Amino acid sequence: MPEEFGDSITTTPNEKPYHAKRPHRKSRSGCRNCKARKVKCDEGRPACRSCTVRNETCVYMAAVSKRTSQEPAPTLALAHRQCTAAAVPLQPLFIPSGRDELDMRLLWFYTTATYASFSTSLRQRDVEVVLKVHVVQHAFANPFLMDCLLGLSAMHINHLGLHNMGVSRTHEIYYRAKAFETYRRAVEAADPATFPALLAASLLLCGLSTHVFRGEDARSLSILDWMVIWRGIGTIAELTKLPQLARPGLAQLLIRPDVDLVASSQFVPSHLLFMVTSIRDGDPDVPLVKGYYNALQVLGSLYLELSKGISELLLLRIATFFTFLPSQFIDAARQKRPRALVILAHYLVFAMLRYANCWWMDGIGRHEIPNICQLLGPEWDHLLRVPRAALLLDNDRDVARLLLDDPCWDMPTKPEDKSPTAQQERELVIRAAMENEMADDMEVHKQSKILFEVP
Known part of the structure; x- marks a missing residue:
C-alpha cells in the first residue's frame, strides 16, 4: 500500500477496517438534490455534475444574507421549468428579482448571438450597441420586451440544436405565447413611457413569428400574415414618433436602405x-x-x-x-x-x-x-x-x-481579411456551446459506464 495512505486506514486482527474521514469543507450552498442525498455538491452552475449525471433538475437554494424586514428575500421562479440544464460556456452572475437562471441564460445568449439576427456591419445601420445595450435596458423595465428577447433566444437555441442549454420546445412555446400576449396588452394600453420598448418589440416579433413556416407550427400561406406584422413596424413607428426614441438610439432600428x-x-x-x-x-x-x-x-x-x-x-x-x-x-x-x-x-x-x-x-x-x-x-x-x-x-x-437569368454569373471575389469579424466571433461562441454539449454527453456516457458496468 502506498505510504501516503498509511495513516488513513488502520486494521486490527479482530476489527473491520476503519476509514478515517479526511478534513473537508462542508458545502453550505449546494443544490437541493445533493443536500437530500447528503453528498458533497461541486456547486457547478447552472447544474452540478451529480445532477447532470443523474439527469435531474438542479435547483439551488437562495443565498441567505442579512436584510431589513422590509426587504423580501429573492425567490426562484421554477414553476414552468421542467428540463435538465447542463453547463454553458458563460452565464450571467446577477439574477434580478422576478427572473430565474433560465431567463438569464436566454438573455446571455441573446446578447452573445441572437441580437445579430437584426444587425448588420453596414455603417449606415450600425445598431449592435442599440440591440445589445439599449434594447436590453428597456427590456428590464418593460416585461413584454423581455419576453420577446427570451422567446427569440429560445427559438434560436432550438433552431441550432443546442440541447445542452436546457431550453426545450415547451420553453420556446411558453415564451413566444407570453411575448405576443404581453405585447398586445402594451399596444392596447398605449402608455407613452413604453413607446421605445414597443418599437423594439415590433421588430423582434417579425423574427419570433416565423415559427409558422417550420416544423409542427407550419401553416400554408402564413406569408400573408407575416406581411402584416412587418407593416406593423411602420404603424408602431407612427404611434411612437417621440423625441425619446432618438436619445437612446432606438430610431436606428428603423433605418432602411433607400430604393432607387x-x-x-x-x-x-x-x-x-x-x-x-x-x-x-x-x-x-x-x-x-x-x-x-x-x-x-x-x-x-x-x-x-x-x-x-x-x-x-x-x-x-x-x-x-x-x-x-x-x-x-x-x-x-x-x-x-x-x-x-x-x-x-x-x-x-x-x-x-x-x-x-x-x-x-x-x-x-x-x-x-x-x-x-x-x-x-x-x-x-x-x-x-x-x-x-x-x-x-x-x-x-x-x-x-x-x-x-445569367448562367455565367458568379459571386464577386473580395480581398482576404484575416481579422475575425463580429459574425465569426459569434459563430465561435455557438460552436463552443455545441462542443460543450458533446463533451457533456461524453461525460454522462462515461459516468453511466462507471455506475453500471459490471467488473
Whole structure:
C-alpha cells in the first residue's frame, strides 16, 4: 500500500477496517438534490455534475444574507421549468428579482448571438450597441420586451440544436405565447413611457413569428400574415414618433436602405412587367395596377442589388422588403389575388439565398412557394417557372443565376481579411456551446459506464 495512505486506514486482527474521514469543507450552498442525498455538491452552475449525471433538475437554494424586514428575500421562479440544464460556456452572475437562471441564460445568449439576427456591419445601420445595450435596458423595465428577447433566444437555441442549454420546445412555446400576449396588452394600453420598448418589440416579433413556416407550427400561406406584422413596424413607428426614441438610439432600428425606383424598374423581369402591363379594361385587377407596379419596383431593387453580388445590403433589402410595399398591394395579396401571389413567389426565391439571410428566415421560401403554386394552379404556371425551378436548387450561386437569368454569373471575389469579424466571433461562441454539449454527453456516457458496468 502506498505510504501516503498509511495513516488513513488502520486494521486490527479482530476489527473491520476503519476509514478515517479526511478534513473537508462542508458545502453550505449546494443544490437541493445533493443536500437530500447528503453528498458533497461541486456547486457547478447552472447544474452540478451529480445532477447532470443523474439527469435531474438542479435547483439551488437562495443565498441567505442579512436584510431589513422590509426587504423580501429573492425567490426562484421554477414553476414552468421542467428540463435538465447542463453547463454553458458563460452565464450571467446577477439574477434580478422576478427572473430565474433560465431567463438569464436566454438573455446571455441573446446578447452573445441572437441580437445579430437584426444587425448588420453596414455603417449606415450600425445598431449592435442599440440591440445589445439599449434594447436590453428597456427590456428590464418593460416585461413584454423581455419576453420577446427570451422567446427569440429560445427559438434560436432550438433552431441550432443546442440541447445542452436546457431550453426545450415547451420553453420556446411558453415564451413566444407570453411575448405576443404581453405585447398586445402594451399596444392596447398605449402608455407613452413604453413607446421605445414597443418599437423594439415590433421588430423582434417579425423574427419570433416565423415559427409558422417550420416544423409542427407550419401553416400554408402564413406569408400573408407575416406581411402584416412587418407593416406593423411602420404603424408602431407612427404611434411612437417621440423625441425619446432618438436619445437612446432606438430610431436606428428603423433605418432602411433607400430604393432607387427608377433604377430598380430597369431590373424587373420582363415576364412580371408584362403580367401587369397586359391588364386591360374589364379585368378585376385594373384598380390595382399602380399597386402592382410599385411592388415590382421594390422587387426590382432586390434584382439590382443581387447583380452587384450577395451582400449584407442585399440581406437588409430582403428583410425590409415588406415595409416598402404599398397597402394596396398588401390588401390584394391577403385577398389572394393571383398577380400579387406571383410577385410574392418571386420574392420568396430571394428568401432562399442562404448567405444573404438570417436563421429565422430559413425555410420560408421552400415552405411557401409550393403553397402558392398549388393555390394558383396550372393557369399561372408560365409565370411561376422561376420559383418552381428554385425549389430544385441547393446553393446560392445557382439561385442567383436563375434569378438574374445569367448562367455565367458568379459571386464577386473580395480581398482576404484575416481579422475575425463580429459574425465569426459569434459563430465561435455557438460552436463552443455545441462542443460543450458533446463533451457533456461524453461525460454522462462515461459516468453511466462507471455506475453500471459490471467488473
